Amino acid sequence: MDDETPLAGLVPLEGGWSGETFLAEVAGERTVVRIYARPSERGAAAHEVDAALHRLVRGLLPVPEVVEVRRADTATGLPALLVTSFLPGTRADLVLPGLRAAERERLGAALGGLLADLGGMPMLRTGPFVDGDLSIGTFEVAGHRVDGLPGLVELAEPSLGWWTPAELDGLRAVAVRAQAGLDTVTRHCLVHSDFNPKNLLVDPETLAITGLVDWEFAHAGNPFTDLGNLLRFERDDAFTRAVLTSYVARRGGEETEVLGLARAADLWALVDLATRRGQNPVADQADALLRAIARSGDVHALS
Incomplete structure (x- = not known):
């Protein structure tokens, strides 16, 4: 692709919510073009961060x-x-529905291995990537530094006006218990943060x-975040076990833990998404x- 390539010749790629990813073909060679026209939490450096991440893990x-x-x-x-x-x-969202049980388990095992690889890429601390050198900044919500899940819930409560008082009480209690568990995890790693x-x-x-693909939310964070993302809405126990067995074989630990x-790690994303109910199907789910x-006080609860 050179400076004369017309943007009008790009074909939108299906999938995702950004609507900024396109397929281009020049002289028989296909490439993918990401256009950074919309504001991003990464600001003007968003394209440089994405490029650096691809080069880092390539x-x-x-x-x-x-x-x-x-x-x-x-x-x-x-x-x-x-x-x-x-x-x-x-x-994969188009492939999974047509797979037999044994095939789902095979794919689950492969995904568990990929998650183990990703979770093994260490970072010194947590935070967002802010430039092309992958410098790590500080997580903020509406201009406020966030002190764990309880702090996130406190900041999110004004945006959950349709919740009952009992539900909010339950969420506060779950956040305290979940954060206690997350505090036992002392290692940080590269997180894709949209691993689905x-x-x-x-x-x-x-x-x-x-x-x-689609690394726009990647950051330095908790090793279990991407695993929680993948299994967020998963209801196939055999697929889940295959993912966990493969992951644990590489990263260690006990599957239930x-x-x-x-x-617990996925609660960060769930709280953020819940405040945006009505904007897209994932937020509603x-x-x-x-x-x-x-309501149940159980992070394993099903909706």
């Missing part, structure tokens, strides 16, 4: 190669761009994982699940 995880990184051009009004190679495969089937590419014949920590957890 060869260790199935991510595309960075082809070009282009800064925004204020003179012409063109937004920043990130161009990467095109990865083969089909989105729509961001995973799979060979539909072999079930090999061919891609982990690991799943509990994954559910998250709100229903979080309310079930709050």
